[in-house]
Amino acid sequence: MKQGDLLYLGKAKSVYRTDKPDELLVVFRDDITAFDGQKKNVLAGKGGYNAKVTAYFYPLLEAAGIPTHFLAAVTPTAHLVRRLSMIPLEIIVRNRAAGSLVRNYGFAEGEPLSPPLIVMDLKDDSRHDPMINDEIILARGIAAAEELAEIKRLALAINAVLRENLAAKDLDLIDMKFEFGRDAAGMIRLGDEISMDSLRLWDHGAVGASLDKDVYRKELGDVMETYAMVAQRICGA
Incomplete structure (x- = not known):
């Protein structure tokens, strides 16, 4: 290569x-x-x-x-x-209320969401990644109806796998951001990354005990110390 x-x-x-x-x-x-x-x-x-x-x-x-x-x-x-043709959507799966969901919609911090809630944002920095719904996605031609259904199915399936894996490591998966794209055959695939930049993680049982990029956003402590500790807990030695 x-x-x-x-x-x-x-x-x-x-x-x-x-x-x-x-x-x-x-x-x-x-x-x-x-x-x-x-x-x-x-x-x-x-x-x-x-x-x-x-x-x-x-x-x-x-x-x-x-x-x-x-x-x-x-x-x-x-x-x-x-190589994927990326779909300009950020798919956020939320297991518990935090961040903008608390600020904008009146949920309590840490409130469980069952079933998990899917929120979608248009990936557009110039517009500050506004929230978007199915109807706008279809009207804009961003994705076809069957593709959107597949994206949501995959997002929930990914959430289930990650949530179980992280729970075994005493990490609560609060929410996460996914990006998807089409491969050369038109199959929808997960792209981008899954990391402390895209996951919201709390120490198990401790509401708001951030172990992710919120440490940087909110200046909650040593970012690199947090990332190193979380990487070790997830991946092992």
Whole structure:
């Protein structure tokens, strides 16, 4: 596998072409951002922790029958992935109320949500990722009805796998953000990452005891110490 030209520069990852047109190289950088990029820092080692956790979860999901873009971890901070045509939606699955759900909709912090609640945002930084519903998605042609149904099915299936796995490690999965895309055959696959940047985790039984990017957003402690501890609890030695 040969790294080619830079294809996309995200907030915390760089995506490169390879010598195969249907495969890409995703490099996890040490950048960390919040509030649509208004707050940003570079924290040495952060990319490696997120890459490690993502590489732990993707084979677990594949084994559970969930199609993903992941092919292999080729370095501690780089993954070889299938090339997807990404669907510009952020799919948030919420198991308990936190964050914007509490601020905007009157839920109590930590309130259980059964069944889990799916919220979708349009992935558009210029519009601050507004919430979107099925009707707007269909009207905009962002996804077909059958694709949207498959995305929701997969999101709930992923949530179930992750929630069980994390509970065994005394981590409560509060909510998480997923992104999906279409592969060359049109199959919907999970893309992007599963890490402390995209999961909201609390220490088991402790409402609001953040072990994720909220530590950075809210300045709750040492971000890198938290990421290192969570990566070790999830992945082991």
